[in-house]
Amino acid sequence: MRARLGRLFRAGVTLGRIEADAEGPTALCWRDARGQARPPCDTVALGWHLRSETHLAELAGARLVHDPLWAQWRPETDPMGRAGAGLYLAGDGLCLLGADAAEIAGRLAAIACLQDLGLPHPASDLRRLKRPRRFAAGLAQAFPDPAARVAALPDSAVICRCEGITAGALRESAAHGGAEANRVKSLSRADMGRCQGRYCQIAATEILAAATGIAPEMRPAEAGRMRAQAPARPLPVSACLARPDPGRSQTILPSGRR
Incomplete structure (x- = not known):
């Protein structure tokens, strides 16, 4: 990727400031081993790796622990994704390791649920998950939290x-x-x-x-951390209203209330 990008790619960069006017960004100022740079631009994108989606896990009762590698509070689980009695986590709700790893983690969590009922241990999937974990750890180290x-x-x-x-x-x-x-x-x-x-x-x-x-x-x-609150996503008021059960009889009061 770096070879294809050529001079468009810069490594070891320290961001100085983003210059802007009323219309938006005009220049990006940074410093690297060769000195200062100030290329003109009209758009700036910033990012320091990704964050796991922990809200649902926390609301479901998972214990969160601080992970210094990701600079984030994440659910505590065993290698199979168990986060507590009857609670199993996988994919972005546990750790961002990529799509392939999410499939493996999902399979492990499902097997963990069944394993608690006596299914044999899935050693092969646990081995396959080691590589994406190493890769994700490398990304976190390459793009540390600023x-x-x-x-x-x-x-x-x-x-x-x-x-x-x-x-x-x-x-x-x-x-x-x-x-x-x-x-x-x-x-x-x-x-x-x-x-x-x-x-x-x-x-x-x-x-x-x-x-x-x-x-x-x-x-x-x-x-500490700011605790998650329900709802995990914005939702319309209609989703919170109780809908009448068509199978149940209703009494119409004189005032028009049911």
Whole structure:
């Protein structure tokens, strides 16, 4: 891939700033081993690897543990995907390892469910899952979470896009509520918008931990995480309304109520 991209690919880059005007981005400034660069552009895409979708697992009762490799709280399971009594996880709900690995993990979780009823141990699938796990770990190491850069964002930077919460508002909330993620969440409304924290949660926690002086290695334990809330996805009000059972008789009251 790097050979095909040629000079379009840059490795070992430290992002400096994105310059913009009223119409959008105009230039991207970075620094690499050869020095500074400032190429013009009209679009910028940013990404530091992917995040597992843990909301459903948490709401189902799985225990979450902090994974320093992925800089994320993830469900704790055994190699088969067991996350507790009657709870089995696979695919993106457990760890992002790619489509092929998700199929293997799904098969393992299904077998684990049956294995609890006496099915033999599936050693071959466990061996096949080792390679995508090594590959995923390599990606996480190649694109590490930029925790220090996130913590240093200016007060004007918007962290929670759904609610329009800036880094400054998070730091102000941390000054009043202390270094506890859910207390700052309730004060600032970060993590309460449409995306339910999928975009902002980790960055917001990093900012509040740095603002309250927690050492980087102690931040997961002391600051904690913003807990998942139902619903896991936005849904219409009609989905929450009880529908009448056509098989049951209904009484019409004089007031028009049923």
